[in-house]
Amino acid sequence: MIEATDLTKEFKTPIKQPGLKGAVRHLFHGEYRTKMAVDHVNFTIEQGEAVAYIGPNGAGKSTTIKMLTGILKPTSGRIQIDGIDPQKNRIQNAKNIGVVFGQRTQLWWDIPIEESFTLLKNIYEIPDAVYQENMRLFHEIFGLSEFVGRAARKLSLGQRMRADLAAALLHNPSIVFLDEPTIGLDVGTKEAMRELIQKINREREVTVILTSHDLRDVENICQRIIVIDNGQVICDKRIDQLTKEYPMDRGLILTLSQMQPGLLEQLRATDGITSVSMADAFTMEVTFAPEKHTAFEIVKEINEFAQIQDFKLAEPSIERMIEKIYRSGEVKK
Ligand SMILES: Nc1ncnc2c1ncn2[C@@H]1O[C@H](COP(=O)(O)OP(=O)(O)OP(=O)(O)O)[C@@H](O)[C@H]1O
Ligand SMILES: [Mg+2]
The missing domain is CATH 3.40.50.300 (P-loop containing nucleotide triphosphate hydrolases)
Structure with a gap:
């Protein structure tokens, strides 16, 4: 069993001015920046x-x-x-x-x-x-x-x-x-x-x-x-x-050659589509809740209002999930 109780690590790094003068100055008036790298962490495994x-x-x-x-x-x-x-x-x-x-x-x-x-x-x-x-x-x-x-x-x-x-x-x-x-x-x-x-x-x-x-x-x-x-x-x-609690969104990246006006708004208003953005004039990124839609349904929907040249599925990323945990505001334990 692993137990960490109020585990804390502070790093003190010297704040040095450049050059010899700075080094000498630091020797006599050492100034440090403290970084709380690990801050009262508790867990049992x-x-x-x-x-x-x-x-x-x-x-x-x-x-x-x-x-x-x-x-x-x-x-x-x-x-x-x-x-x-x-x-x-x-x-x-x-x-x-x-x-x-x-x-x-x-x-x-x-x-x-x-x-x-x-x-x-x-x-x-x-x-x-x-x-x-x-x-x-x-x-x-x-x-x-x-x-x-x-x-x-x-x-x-x-x-x-x-x-x-x-x-x-x-x-x-x-x-x-x-x-x-x-x-x-x-x-x-x-x-x-x-x-x-x-x-x-x-x-x-x-x-x-x-x-x-x-x-x-x-x-x-x-x-x-x-x-x-x-x-x-x-x-x-x-x-x-x-x-x-935080269903992991799936992502789709589509290359479009034409798109009807209002498509972005229409997609954004669709239940189960969690984000829609244009990476550039032709590349659309859509994330959606997999329990609400399949990737195929999304592609089919977009295909009615735009000309799709190519598309691929984006991997769900850990950063996105962490971001979601942050955005939810409250820290759930
Ligand atoms: N030896 C050290 N001296 C000073 N600061 C340090 C030292 N080691 C780590 N830090 C600082 O402590 C913080 C935590 O670093 P750490 O390496 O634990 O991060 P990490 O979560 O492993 O990140 P990554 O995903 O990039 O590997 C960082 O701000 C880092 O700059
Ligand atoms: Mg690391």
Whole structure:
């Protein structure tokens, strides 16, 4: 179980004037700007849960994860990971958790992946039987064989991400923290990563805490979502409940070559169409509630009053859902 109580992290960054004069001045009259990156955050996560920790850029997600994994010391507040304080007992905590930072590999840059794994085996004192069983499984489901002989720096992003995830799981941690594990991956590789994460959550009952800007990761992997903004938790809910309260709009982008006057107003007045805008003279963007209309119905309707050259479905984005949560005014808990 993970418990965060009034977890807070303040960063003090020096305000420096440029040049030597500024540096000297700072030495004597140090002025600092304080940033509340994480501001009295509270949550409890049970063993086996898969939780999405989401929010806009700079919201405080990575900072929270770094505190939970013992990399950063909280300014105040308390963390307990299976009864352990990750700062005070870093080594003990490390045996219990796995970490992937999508932005930066945890593997040794210059040595072959298989040697990185052997090093990890020694560091974590992984018993032979466990190691062999995991290697067999990871070879099978992560497709490691194609690249284990190569150094991390020689891997493609998708291979590197798979290797990172395998490395994080090698010592059978009961909790994994995944900070943007699908960032930069193509659609197919993203899907493969999602399946792996889902599998370890469902089959091994590993607790997953995931940050991502891709709503599909969240939908596929997680049962619960914690939304953080400006360092504060603004929403903590089960996803099935959230999608009931904030139904996720679908979007359509249409290229029109002609359109009758009044079409925009007419669409905007249609029940179930939540927004209509023109990105440029020919490109119309429409969002609609999927429980009220199908994409086909919308296209058909527009087709009567305009000439459609092309259209495509827009992915629902996590930013849009967060925006909706904000716009609803009240913060529902
Ligand atoms: N080491 C640091 N020193 C000073 N400020 C920092 C430091 N690390 C993070 N911050 C600031 O704390 C805030 C939260 O950053 P954090 O990296 O946790 O955001 P995030 O939610 O992970 O964003 P993203 O989605 O962009 O990854 C930001 O304003 C950031 O500039
Ligand atoms: Mg981050």
